[in-house]
Amino acid sequence: MIGHVYKKELKDSFRDKKTIYLSVLLPILFNIGILFFFDMYISNQGKDEMNVVVNEQADNTVVQWMEQGENITIERVEDPVKAVEEGKALVAVEIDEQFMTRLQNMEAPNVTVYADQSSVKASATSESILGILSIQREQVLAQRLQELDIQTSTINPFEVKMEGLSGDDDGSLYIIAIFAQLVIVMGVMMGGMPAASDLFAGEKERNTMEALLMTPAKRLDLIVGKWLTIATLGMLSGVFSVVTFVLFVQYGTKTLVDALNISDNTLFFTGSLIVGIIVFSLLVACVFVVLSLIANTMKEAQNYISPMMTVAMIPYFLLIGTSVNELTVTHFLIPFFNIYALIKQLIYGVYDVTSMLYVAGSSIVVIAITFTLAYMMFTKSRWVLGKS
Amino acid sequence: MIEIKRVSREFKEKKHTIQAVKEVTCTIPKGEIVGLLGENGAGKTTLLRMMSTVLEPSSGEIFINGVNIHKEPMKVKQTIGVLFGGETGLYDRLTARENLEYFAAFYGMSKHETKVRIEELAKRFGMRDFLDRRVGGFSKGMRQKVAIARTILHNPDVIFFDEPTTGLDITAANMFRELVRQLKKEGKTIVFSSHIMEEVEQLCQSIIMIHKGQMIYQGSNEQLYREEESRDLNYIFMSRIVRGESA
Numbered sequence: 001m002i003g004h005v006y007k008k009e010l011k012d013s014f015r016d017k018k019t020i021y022l023s024v025l026l027p028i029l030f031n032i033g034i035l036f037f038f039d040m041y042i043s044n045q046g047k048d049e050m051n052v053v054v055n056e057q058a059d060n061t062v063v064q065w066m067e068q069g070e071n072i073t074i075e076r077v078e079d080p081v082k083a084v085e086e087g088k089a090l091v092a093v094e095i096d097e098q099f100m101t102r103l104q105n106m107e108a109p110n111v112t113v114y115a116d117q118s119s120v121k122a123s124a125t126s127e128s129i130l131g132i133l134s135i136q137r138e139q140v141l142a143q144r145l146q147e148l149d150i151q152t153s154t155i156n157p158f159e160v161k162m163e164g165l166s167g168d169d170d171g172s173l174y175i176i177a178i179f180a181q182l183v184i185v186m187g188v189m190m191g192g193m194p195a196a197s198d199l200f201a202g203e204k205e206r207n208t209m210e211a212l213l214m215t216p217a218k219r220l221d222l223i224v225g226k227w228l229t230i231a232t233l234g235m236l237s238g239v240f241s242v243v244t245f246v247l248f249v250q251y252g253t254k255t256l257v258d259a260l261n262i263s264d265n266t267l268f269f270t271g272s273l274i275v276g277i278i279v280f281s282l283l284v285a286c287v288f289v290v291l292s293l294i295a296n297t298m299k300e301a302q303n304y305i306s307p308m309m310t311v312a313m314i315p316y317f318l319l320i321g322t323s324v325n326e327l328t329v330t331h332f333l334i335p336f337f338n339i340y341a342l343i344k345q346l347i348y349g350v351y352d353v354t355s356m357l358y359v360a361g362s363s364i365v366v367i368a369i370t371f372t373l374a375y376m377m378f379t380k381s382r383w384v385l386g387k388s
Numbered sequence: 389m390i391e392i393k394r395v396s397r398e399f400k401e402k403k404h405t406i407q408a409v410k411e412v413t414c415t416i417p418k419g420e421i422v423g424l425l426g427e428n429g430a431g432k433t434t435l436l437r438m439m440s441t442v443l444e445p446s447s448g449e450i451f452i453n454g455v456n457i458h459k460e461p462m463k464v465k466q467t468i469g470v471l472f473g474g475e476t477g478l479y480d481r482l483t484a485r486e487n488l489e490y491f492a493a494f495y496g497m498s499k500h501e502t503k504v505r506i507e508e509l510a511k512r513f514g515m516r517d518f519l520d521r522r523v524g525g526f527s528k529g530m531r532q533k534v535a536i537a538r539t540i541l542h543n544p545d546v547i548f549f550d551e552p553t554t555g556l557d558i559t560a561a562n563m564f565r566e567l568v569r570q571l572k573k574e575g576k577t578i579v580f581s582s583h584i585m586e587e588v589e590q591l592c593q594s595i596i597m598i599h600k601g602q603m604i605y606q607g608s609n610e611q612l613y614r615e616e617e618s619r620d621l622n623y624i625f626m627s628r629i630v631r632g633e634s635a
Contacts, residue, residue, distance in 0.1 A: 001493070001494075004490075004493050008479075008482070008486075008490050011482070011486075012479055012481050012482060015481040015482075015522075016481060206477070206480075207472065207477045208477045208478065208479060210442060210472060210477065211470070211472075211477030211478075211491075211538070212477075212494075213441075213442050214440050214441060214442060214465060214468070214470045215465060215491060215494040215495065216462050216465040216466050216494055216495060216496070217494040381442065381443050381444065385442065385443075
């Protein structure tokens with residue numbers, strides 16, 4: 001009899017345009033939209049012109065140094081600082097007069113770099129300029145030491161180096177991990193949302209719930225059938241999200257495609273992700289059932305359920321700065337945290353059966369508790385009858 | 389046969405308790421059609437809901453055909469049919485046939501049994517052409533036909549109607565009344581609430597009047613007419629309310 005309720009609810013839901021929009025179309029559009037714009041953003045990053053202005057009397061040699069920088073364009077103007085303030089250039093460089101002459105005379109001439117640090121592009125440009133000038137200064141220093149027959153190591157006792165452990169240099173994997181988590185979780189939640197408000201609050205509002213309760217149908221059969229319907233729509237939406245995400249990254253982006261490489265462990269990756277989506281869908285559906293039972297109208301149910309999307313963002317933001325190596329058992333045991341942690345791990349190529357089992361186990365415990373609460377509510381007339 | 393014994397029902401709100409029904413006691417014989425009269429808020433719907441197993445009494449007991457509703461609700465549900473007015477309890481996105489099939493399964497009807505019964509009811513209510521259309525597009529009257537079909541789908545012994553003709557046009561209302569007459573011939577026990585006194589007059593053999601949760605009359609129409617020396621139900625009803633008599 002659970003199957004009977006389940007089949008009818010699925011049929012009913014798929015005839016509802018809201019279900020199609022939220023479970024199918026929206027995840028696809030959401031994926032394509034964010035990936036397209038972000039990929040375009042990354043592509044353009046490397047091509048931006050860096051406009052730099054220098055004072056009229058700037059020494060030609062110094063100007064030539066800076067022009068060696070990638071994408072840097074130098075222009076001489078009367079008042080460089082004013083030009084930057086007026087938005088005509090990103091960075092202003094003031095070079096002392098007679099710079100090279102004074103340098104050769106063992107004087108210490110100045111180069112001053114002006115930039116608005118609140119601008120990402122200006123910051124990048126000024127860093128580039130400063131980098132170039134530092135290199136030149138070190139070369140001059142090395143030359144002077146050589147003339148004095150002094151070893152460079154005399155004044156430079158040790159080197160300090162920074163090497164990243166993330167393993168992906170251009171940040172593409174990081175971007176993919178961020179969006180994959182968001183896309184999958186949002187997909188599952190948006191997929192189940194219209195059915196959730198309709199199958200309980202909506203039925204109360206339309207009096208079909210009361211009609212059902214007068215039949216010999218067992219309440220357990222009814223609530224399980226409806227719960228599985230909500231979860232199924234979440235699963236479908238979650239899977240749709242994954243499929244469209246992968247397809248779009250593979251065929252629709254320029255910079256992200258190289259980073260997404262799961263061919264080594266396709267089976268484990270797929271299996272683990274499916275398990276995660278299933279248990280997450282069941283958990284979310286349980287929470288939605290409780291919220292929809294509390295409400296008496298569909299609108300009221302939507303008001304209770306919608307904030308769940310915001311609440312689900314909290315663990316997302318908390319984990320966004322956590323590297324895959326920092327994930328602990330705790331992350332895989334706390335519901336909502338666990339699905340994000342699992343997805344991140346999979347994206348970075350860390351395949352751990354234990355993590356998947358922790359995610360499934362902890363979710364099942366919370367599902368059992370939440371379902372029990374929902375079933376208890378469903379047996380009380382206060383929660384299953386609308387307002388008379 | 390329906391036996392109601394000292395049944396009460398309270399609803400608890402934040403600052404006080406509302407007693408919707410107070411110690412109602414009465415017996416409805418098999419095959420009788422009973423009109424349930426009362427103002428809005430008098431407790432008619434609450435009483436009907438308790439009789440149809442949706443609400444549990446705060447105290448007291450209800451038996452239908454000798455079965456205690458509270459102790460054996462599933463047994464009782466198998467033998468009752470309920471139609472509460474206003475909304476029809478149908479799924480808009482399913483066809484009429486799909487609606488009926490969905491409910492039929494809960495009564496344990498086989499597919500063949502269901503199919504035969506649906507065809508029979510469709511013929512009886514003149515809705516064959518509508519069976520495979522979605523209910524969402526139906527007129528009020530057509531929806532009512534499907535709802536009634538759903539109510540009697542499993543051939544229940546006892547049927548409850550709550551203001552069944554509210555919002556219906558004259559044709560649909562007449563169809564309903566004709567249905568009640570047919571069901572009476574089939575020996576069904578029917579309880580229905582209404583505000584339309586002419587309807588009660590025409591269809592019912594006995595009356596239960598409720599005022600502020602209390603029963604102020606239960607008995608046959610004829611006896612009531614004699615006691616009040618009038619056949620005007622509107623007049624009688626108002627008189628009883630003013631006097632506040634207890635049955």
